Amino acid sequence: MLLLLLTSALVSCIVVTQAGAEVLVQCPADTDGIDTDGDGIVDNDIVCKHLAAGDGFINMADGKLQYIFGFSDVTAIPVADVMMEGMVNANFPAPTIKVKEGQKLYLTLTNVGMMARPDLFDPHTVHYHGFPNAAAVFDGVPDASISINMGSSLTYFYYNAEPGTFIYHCHVEAAEHMQMGMLGQLYVTPRQDGTSYADPDGSGRTYTKFAYNDGDGSTGYNVDYPIQIASFDPDFHDASFSVQPLPFALMVDRYPMLNGRGYPDTVNSAELMNTAADVGWGPNKASQKVNAHIQAAQGEKILLRISSLSTTSFHTLSALGIPMKVVGKGARILRGPTGKNLYYNTSSVDLGGGEAADVILDTRNVPAGTYFLYVTNLNHLSNDTEDYGGMMTTITINPAP
Amino acid sequence: MNKAAKQAAIGLALVLMLLAGVIPVQAAITGLTGTAFDLVAREGYISTADGSSIYSWGYASGAGRMQYPGPTLIVNQGATITVTLRNELPAPAGNVSIVFPGHAATASGGVAGKLTQEAPPGGATTVTYTFTAANPGTYSYHSGTNVGLQVDMGMVGAIIVRPAGFDAMNPTAYGHADSQYTYENLFLLTEMDVPMHNAVASGIAAGAINVDTTAFFPVTWFINGRSAPDTMLADGVPWLPHQPYGAMAMMHPADRVLLRLVGGGRDMHPFHHHGNNSLAIARDGKLLESAPGLGADLAVSDFTITVLPGGTVDAIFTWTGEKLGWDIYGHLVTDPLEPGEYAPDHGKPLPVQLPSDLEVTFGGQWSGSPFLGGGGSLPPGEGGLNPNGGYFFMWHSHNEKEMVNFDIFPGGMMTHVLIEHPSVMLMEGN
Numbered sequence: 043m044l045l046l047l048l049t050s051a052l053v054s055c056i057v058v059t060q061a062g063a064e065v066l067v068q069c070p071a072d073t074d075g076i077d078t079d080g081d082g083i084v085d086n087d088i089v090c091k092h093l094a095a096g097d098g099f100i101n102m103a104d105g106k107l108q109y110i111f112g113f114s115d116v117t118a119i120p121v122a123d124v125m126m127e128g129m130v131n132a133n134f135p136a137p138t139i140k141v142k143e144g145q146k147l148y149l150t151l152t153n154v155g156m157m158a159r160p161d162l163f164d165p166h167t168v169h170y171h172g173f174p175n176a177a178a179v180f181d182g183v184p185d186a187s188i189s190i191n192m193g194s195s196l197t198y199f200y201y202n203a204e205p206g207t208f209i210y211h212c213h214v215e216a217a218e219h220m221q222m223g224m225l226g227q228l229y230v231t232p233r234q235d236g237t238s239y240a241d242p243d244g245s246g247r248t249y250t251k252f253a254y255n256d257g258d259g260s261t262g263y264n265v266d267y268p269i270q271i272a273s274f275d276p277d278f279h280d281a282s283f284s285v286q287p288l289p290f291a292l293m294v295d296r297y298p299m300l301n302g303r304g305y306p307d308t309v310n311s312a313e314l315m316n317t318a319a320d321v322g323w324g325p326n327k328a329s330q331k332v333n334a335h336i337q338a339a340q341g342e343k344i345l346l347r348i349s350s351l352s353t354t355s356f357h358t359l360s361a362l363g364i365p366m367k368v369v370g371k372g373a374r375i376l377r378g379p380t381g382k383n384l385y386y387n388t389s390s391v392d393l394g395g396g397e398a399a400d401v402i403l404d405t406r407n408v409p410a411g412t413y414f415l416y417v418t419n420l421n422h423l424s425n426d427t428e429d430y431g432g433m434m435t436t437i438t439i440n441p442a443p
Numbered sequence: 444m445n446k447a448a449k450q451a452a453i454g455l456a457l458v459l460m461l462l463a464g465v466i467p468v469q470a471a472i473t474g475l476t477g478t479a480f481d482l483v484a485r486e487g488y489i490s491t492a493d494g495s496s497i498y499s500w501g502y503a504s505g506a507g508r509m510q511y512p513g514p515t516l517i518v519n520q521g522a523t524i525t526v527t528l529r530n531e532l533p534a535p536a537g538n539v540s541i542v543f544p545g546h547a548a549t550a551s552g553g554v555a556g557k558l559t560q561e562a563p564p565g566g567a568t569t570v571t572y573t574f575t576a577a578n579p580g581t582y583s584y585h586s587g588t589n590v591g592l593q594v595d596m597g598m599v600g601a602i603i604v605r606p607a608g609f610d611a612m613n614p615t616a617y618g619h620a621d622s623q624y625t626y627e628n629l630f631l632l633t634e635m636d637v638p639m640h641n642a643v644a645s646g647i648a649a650g651a652i653n654v655d656t657t658a659f660f661p662v663t664w665f666i667n668g669r670s671a672p673d674t675m676l677a678d679g680v681p682w683l684p685h686q687p688y689g690a691m692a693m694m695h696p697a698d699r700v701l702l703r704l705v706g707g708g709r710d711m712h713p714f715h716h717h718g719n720n721s722l723a724i725a726r727d728g729k730l731l732e733s734a735p736g737l738g739a740d741l742a743v744s745d746f747t748i749t750v751l752p753g754g755t756v757d758a759i760f761t762w763t764g765e766k767l768g769w770d771i772y773g774h775l776v777t778d779p780l781e782p783g784e785y786a787p788d789h790g791k792p793l794p795v796q797l798p799s800d801l802e803v804t805f806g807g808q809w810s811g812s813p814f815l816g817g818g819g820s821l822p823p824g825e826g827g828l829n830p831n832g833g834y835f836f837m838w839h840s841h842n843e844k845e846m847v848n849f850d851i852f853p854g855g856m857m858t859h860v861l862i863e864h865p866s867v868m869l870m871e872g873n
Contacts, residue, residue, distance in 0.1 A: 063802055068795050146768060148795065165804040169717075172746040175764050176718050177771060178834040179797070179813035183717060185806035186835035186859070194802035197795040201768035217843040217852045291662040291850040353843040356711055356749070372720055372745030379621070379722065380740045382733065394713030396747040396841025 065124045067092055067150045068197040078201075079144035080233045088146050091139060092117040094128025095166035095190075095212065095224065096154040099318040100329045102297045103304035103432075104425040107317050108274055109158060109283035110134055110223035111212070112329075116152065125193070128154035130318070133329050134302040135270050136226030139210065143233045143255075147200040155192040158283060158323060164214060165189035168198055170228065171209035171396065172373045182213045189214050205232035205254055206373030207268070207347040207398045217290055217353060221278050223302075225351040227268040230373075241343075245406060253345055253400045254375035260385065261369045263345035263402055267336050271350040271357050271393060271417070271433065273298040276426065283321075295354050298422035298432040300415075301334040305423070308334035308435035334435035340410045340442040344403040350393035357433065358418045360390040364408050364437065370400030390418060405439050413437040468693050468869040470614065472603060472629045472703070473678045474515030475504060480526045484539040484562070484586075484598065485509035487685045491663055491670045493848035497637055498644040499597040500532055501685070502541075510685050511668035512631050512707060513584070513600025518576045520607045526572045526584075528553075530562035535647045538563050539598065541572055542587035544753055545728050546602075548574035558587035579606035579617050580728025581703040581755040583631070591656035591709075596643065597668075599707040601631050604728070616701055616757055617730045621738035624701035624759060628692045631668070632750055632840070632856060633708040634661035637849055661710065664845040664855035666690040671839075671846065671857035677871035692838065692860040693869040696763050696815070697783045700860065704748060704756040712845065715747040718762050718836035718860060723748060725757040747841055762862055764815065764834075769793050772864075773814035781865055808835040808859075816864030833863040 069090035078087045093113045101107055112132025119127045131154075141147050149168060156162045167189045169182030178186045180198045190196035212224035232255045239259025241247040249262025256262075273295035281288055300308050307314060307330070314330040338344045350357060360366075369385050370376055376384045391399055416423060416434040425431035487509035488496040502513030518524050530539045538554065538561035550560035553570035562570045586598035606618035616622035636659050646652035666674045667688035674690040676683070694700050702721060704714055724739035725731055731741035748756055764771040765785035769792060772781055776790030793813055797803075800822055810832035811819030817832045829835065839846055839857035848854030863869055 066798075070794070146794070171715075172720070174719055175762055175766060176836070177764065177767055177813065177815075178809075178836065181717055181836065183806070183835070183837045184804065186808045186837065187806055188797065188803040188809055189806075190798065191802055191804055194798055196798055196803070199768065199794045201766060203766040213837075215852060217846055220843050289850070290844065290847045290852055293844045355842070356713070371743060372747065374720060374744040376743070378731075378740045379742055382740050384741065384743065392749070394711060394747065394749050394841065395843065396713050396715040397745070397749070 063191070063193040064195070065121050065152050066195045067121055069148050078146065079142045087144065088148060089141050090117065090148045090150070092119070092124070092150045092152065093137065093168070094124060094131065094152050094154045096128055096130065096132055097156040097158050098130050098132030098327070098329050099316040099323060100134045100302065101314065101316050102274070102425055103307045104428040106276065106426070107320060108276060108279045110279065111156065111219055112136055112223045113226060124152055125154050128152065130157050130323055131327055131329070132223065133331055134223045135272070135332055136210070136224060138226065138268055138332065139228040140231070141202050142231050143202055143205045145202050147202060149198040149200065150195050151190055151198065152195040153190045153192045159285065161285065163192060165191050166212050166219070166224070167214050168210055169213040170198070170200055171211065172398065173200060173208065174204045184214045202230045204373055205230045206370060207349060207400050208373050209349045209351060209396070209398060211351060218288060220351065221275060221293065221353050222282060223274070225270065225272050227270050227347070227349060229268060229347050247341070253370050256375060260383070261375065261400070261402070262343065264342035265338050266345035266347060268301070268347040268349070269334060270301050271348070271352055271359070272302070273352055273422070293354055295352070296426045298417070298424070300433050300435050301332045302330050303334060304425040304431045305434040306431070311335060336415065336435065336437040337440065338405055338437070339440050340408065341406055344405065344437070346401045346403065347398070348391060348393060348401060349398040350395050352395045355419070356392060356394045357422065358390045358392045360416060360418050361403055361437065362414045362416070364403045364405060364413055366391065367402045367404065368399055369402055373398060403437070408439055410439045410441045413439065468626065468871050470626050471611065472515060472517065472627050473688060474517040474603065476517045478518065478522050478524055480514070480516055480524070481505045482513065482526060482528050482541070483566070484528065484530045484532050486532055489597070489668065489685050490673070490683055491848050492673045492854050493851040495637070495849060497635060497663070498640050500536065500593065501597040502600055508684055510687055511597040512633070512688070513598070515600060515629060515688070516602045517605065518602065519605050519609065520576055520579050522576050524574055524576055528562050528570045528572065529566050529568065530564050531566040532564055533647050534564045535650055535652050536564060538588050539593065540570065540587040541584050543572065543574055543582070543584050543602070545582045546574040546576070548572050556588050561588050576604040578728055579604045580725060581705060581757055582728050583705050583707060583753065583755065585707070592643070592654065594708065595635060595639065595659065599631070599633065601629055601703070601705050603703065617725060619730065619738045621742070622724055622730065622757070623699060625698035626692065626694055627701040627703060628690065629688065629703045629705070630666050630690055630714065631705040631707045632712045632714070633665045633668070634710055634845070635663050635665070636661050637663055659709070662849045664840065664847070666856055666858055670848045671854045674858040690858040691871070692858070694762070694860060694862055695865050695869070696862060697761060700760045702758045702760060704750045704758065706750045706752045706754045709752050711752060712750045712856060713747045713841040714750050714838070715841040716760060716836070716838040716860070718862070719760065720744045720746050721748065721758040721760040723756055723758045727754055760860070771815045773812070773817055783865070815862070816867065831863055831867045833861045833867065835859045835861050
């Protein structure tokens with residue numbers, strides 16, 4: 043009775059499609075005549091992306107095959123072929139999403155089902171982690187919104203008002219789906235990009251790419267790399283593949299990874315093929331498309347867009363031999379409310395799950411050569427029992443041109 | 444729907460809710476006020492949302508029940524605070540005590556322990572702790588005896604020091620306008636190694652406790668002593684007699700919600716609040732200001748706050764729903780603006796069509812509509828937990844493993860904030 047009394051006082055004006063299960067991409071043309079991303083063109087502010095959510099396989103750096111859940115990029119795939127293309131094709135990490143401040147992102151999520159687990163009918167969502175002033179409907183938390191069932195599509199809409207380094211992941215049965223690998227990187231470049239600023243350090247260097255709208259070039263960089271901290275518990279993944287109860291309480295990660303790979307795969311520039319055919323789930327697919335190898339010319343500034351999606355631990359990242367300056371945290375420039383610069387120089391950055399930081403490495407006084415970016419949780423420099431692996435990658439500084 | 448009819452409907456709903464036992468949300472945190480507090484260490488069983496009972500120890504107030512966490516002490520800046528402690532735990536538990544991080548406390552009575560004076564079991568000896576609440580802010584207190592065991596067993600609580608000149612009608616956390624808030628919420632984060640609690644209970648029955656605290660491995664996580672979804676219940680619900688504090692935040696658009704985060708256990712926790720960034724204005728009871736009187740000019744915005752063991756963070760969260768590119772109220776262009784509404788988005792339609800009912804799984808807190816204050820038809824049995832069509836945002840530890848009650852997901856260190864339509868009165872319900 044209470045519900046009836048209250049609904050009479052509410053506004054209700056949602057129009058719902060009456061279709062059955064279908065893959066449907068919503069990607070309208072930009073006809074509002076307004077240039078929202080500031081590039082002077084009024085009809086190019088809409089970006090469309092189409093992700094398939096399902097299961098798949100990747101190989102750890104020691105060769106172990108792991109069953110995963112994940113996202114794959116089906117933006118270029120015709121709607122009629124999306125289900126077939128997306129099945130057993132999960133990537134880890136999920137496809138990186140890069141947009142500009144002021145762009146409108148229409149993100150279609152199609153649930154292609156978990157083929158290796160026909161007993162599961164899990165829905166999926168996308169949680170755009172850190173999105174400012176979010177609305178529950180597009181926030182991706184299943185109990186506070188809607189999640190998409192197998193065989194259907196849900197299109198999320200995001201107006202990207204804030205530049206910075208964000209994260210996205212599935213939030214359905216979060217402890218399970220996140221441990222299983224539905225984790226992606228997302229970042230928004232600032233409106234200031236394209237304007238030239240001199241480096242405030244007086245070195246004479248100039249930049250046209252920035253982490254934030256700093257107004258003075260202080261977050262300028264030459265090359266940027268997203269670095270995702272995440273790790274797997276192989277017992278959890280094996281239990282999922284063999285339809286066993288999942289060990290939440292005993293979750294202990296033994297495969298630490300940067301960008302979905304343990305060293306030395308972190309520095310392998312190829313897209314890595316899995317060995318899913320070994321367990322009858324072929325053909326083998328390229329399911330790890332992102333590596334963690336960083337390169338720059340001597341004298342350049344490297345922006346590391348670091349995020350952590352560890353489900354169990356905090357990690358500390360260090361660039362051995364290269365000065366680090368933290369210029370952003372939580373997708374905001376590191377300045378106080380009155381504009382005071384709070385950038386700090388450091389040799390290590392700590393992140394817990396759900397945290398992101400923007401760190402600039404300045405190679406100005408660093409000789410050309412190979413350097414290491416690694417976590418100082420030294421036991422995480424391993425691929426399970428294999429030493430000299432895990433969350434470690436290299437930074438190659440090439441001689442200045 | 445005209446304004447008068449809408450107000451009448453809400454008024455009638457309010458009467459019905461009051462009859463049903465729900466109460467308006469309080470702006471202030473629930474706790475004990477005054478300058479003299481009488482705490483007693485007692486044992487008891489706490490309930491977790493997976494149906495378990497966990498043997499625990501906690502500080503009770505006077506003759507009251509053991510509670511987890513201990514009573515929140517709300518005191519005024521500059522006051523001299525006296526806390527007396529007696530120990531009614533069974534003899535094998537040993538002595539207990541209290542330490543007050545951030546306060547210079549003196550102790551008298553009882554027996555000398557490593558960190559402070561301790562109260563031996565038997566309940567006859569009183570230890571008296573005295574400190575001056577010199578600075579406003581958020582603090583904790585916990586046992587200073589056999590800390591590796593006793594804090595996990597539940598011997599922890601929060602202290603809030605109100606600033607000089609505190610005005611409950613226009614509250615601030617530190618006196619400066621930068622710390623002004625509409626609602627304040629305590630989030631005391633802890634974890635428990637449940638098998639260790641069972642071993643302690645067995646040990647007490649056998650006459651001696653023998654546990655290895657270095658093998659600590661938590662399996663259940665709590666906010667304010669409750670595991671999700673009990674975290675979302677009101678304070679003082681009768682079926683959680685030993686866990687009086689809820690952790691549900693509620694607000695209207697543009698309100699400022701003060702999060703008082705306390706690291707009450709031994710682990711770090713990344714506290715992620717969906718919905719928007721927050722501004723961390725203070726740490727460990729110190730406003731992040733570069734010079735006294737300047738306000739929180741060193742405050743940092745973030746979407747996830749690391750809460751350190753024994754540390755506290757005060758953060759201001761607000762939400763306006765601005766710049767989404769669509770009208771969060773589902774208005775037509777000709778409808779009037781809501782107070783504080785972001786005018787440039789007024790009347791803009793939702794840019795996508797949502798899938799049909801058969802294509803989606805509904806959350807219990809889904810109103811049936813994407814609009815704030817909206818509702819829609821839902822299939823039978825769906826929804827129901829969001830009668831006013833508010834926006835729920837999950838606030839939780841982002842170590843997702845910690846959103847679990849001893850192997851049962853969901854649970855653990857998780858709660859929500861509910862942002863209601865401006866015309867909806869905020870009510871704490873069961």
